Amino acid sequence: MSRLAYGDGIRHAFEHLLERYANVFVIGQGLWSPWYVGNSMTDLDKRFGRERVIDTPVSELACTGAAVGASLCGYRPIVVHPRVDFMLYCMDAVVNQAAKWSHMLGGQAHPAVTIRGIVNRGGEQGAQHSQALHAWFAHVPGLRVVLPYSPRDARDLLVASVLCDDPVVYVDDRWLYGLEEDAAPIAERDLREIGPRVVRDGADVTLVGASYSTHLCLQAAEMLARSGVSAEVVDLRVIAPLDPSAVVASVRKTRRLVAVDGSWSTCGLAGEVIASVVERLEPGVLAAAPARVTLPAASAPTSKPLEDAYYPTVDDVAAAALGRVGARALAARGRQR
Numbered sequence: 001m002s003r004l005a006y007g008d009g010i011r012h013a014f015e016h017l018l019e020r021y022a023n024v025f026v027i028g029q030g031l032w033s034p035w036y037v038g039n040s041m042t043d044l045d046k047r048f049g050r051e052r053v054i055d056t057p058v059s060e061l062a063c064t065g066a067a068v069g070a071s072l073c074g075y076r077p078i079v080v081h082p083r084v085d086f087m088l089y090c091m092d093a094v095v096n097q098a099a100k101w102s103h104m105l106g107g108q109a110h111p112a113v114t115i116r117g118i119v120n121r122g123g124e125q126g127a128q129h130s131q132a133l134h135a136w137f138a139h140v141p142g143l144r145v146v147l148p149y150s151p152r153d154a155r156d157l158l159v160a161s162v163l164c165d166d167p168v169v170y171v172d173d174r175w176l177y178g179l180e181e182d183a184a185p186i187a188e189r190d191l192r193e194i195g196p197r198v199v200r201d202g203a204d205v206t207l208v209g210a211s212y213s214t215h216l217c218l219q220a221a222e223m224l225a226r227s228g229v230s231a232e233v234v235d236l237r238v239i240a241p242l243d244p245s246a247v248v249a250s251v252r253k254t255r256r257l258v259a260v261d262g263s264w265s266t267c268g269l270a271g272e273v274i275a276s277v278v279e280r281l282e283p284g285v286l287a288a289a290p291a292r293v294t295l296p297a298a299s300a301p302t303s304k305p306l307e308d309a310y311y312p313t314v315d316d317v318a319a320a321a322l323g324r325v326g327a328r329a330l331a332a333r334g335r336q337r
Helices: 006-020 044-048 060-071 084-098 134-138 151-163 212-225 245-254 269-278 304-310 314-325 327-336
Strands: 003-005 024-028 036-039 053-055 076-081 114-119 144-146 168-173 180-182 197-200 205-209 231-235 238-240 257-264 291-295
Touching: 003 006, 003 151, 006 024, 006 036, 006 044, 006 076, 006 151, 024 060, 044 053, 060 076, 060 084, 076 084, 076 151, 084 114, 114 151, 134 144, 134 168, 134 238, 134 257, 134 269, 144 151, 151 168, 151 180, 197 212, 197 245, 205 212, 205 245, 205 314, 212 231, 212 257, 212 314, 231 245, 245 257, 245 269, 257 269, 257 314, 269 291, 291 314
Parallel strands: 024 053, 024 076, 076 114, 114 168, 144 168, 205 231, 205 257, 257 291
Antiparallel strands: 003 180, 144 238, 197 231
């Protein structure tokens, strides 16, 4: 079976959409560049024409506002922001316009716009080029927010986002572009029916993540297995609206929860996951207090040694899980075996 890389998966989604749907176009900065958005859009302008793959001047607000307007006229535009940090320039178009039109017009208008923001971190890029702001968008009613982890999900969730009648913020992470998995045919699915999934079974502790954090959780689960701890990993995939049912079912089994997120703790995704689970569990189910693994409450540094201390690691996730399980519980499991 052939292999699918993460960036190739995104490009295949663009190809699929542009080939099959005449009302789809792509707009944003650096789209004709061979490197600006990685290999996720290579040569799309040559194949589909520059009137459908539109490289714009540097105005995030202008290109996003134009796309929102086009979506109200029957198009399904995809806006690409090569750095999610600079999406802040277009917040009026996203939060006050795209997210509100269907509500304000009684469902008679459907801004079917997909806004792709790319997370860039590491490489000593500093505080203004390293942010993961997905929790901001998830806070706003009317927006769907998608964070794919696997190459196939990066492809299929982009297709589902563009075919959805609601505005979607689709966030991908450059740290995932080295991932590969077995290829499979593109599956067109209803985004409203896609929710969290268990990507690794376990019995002792539940690790929950989205996007790159899922990658950390899976690596931590491998590490924990060598210590005799069986970790279940849940990949959220869609964080707005958040469906906690798979996470609740997992925690009901493992009785322990670690939520991992590549952004800050305050008002963040990890806290929302924990609250959603605790609200739904009966007293006595949890064997330990839930834990969060997130960024420290500080902006990203411009120093490699400080970056190594700043970003959560596999060791951090594994340590948090071991802290939930506890030495006494591990010893008890050893005696049972």
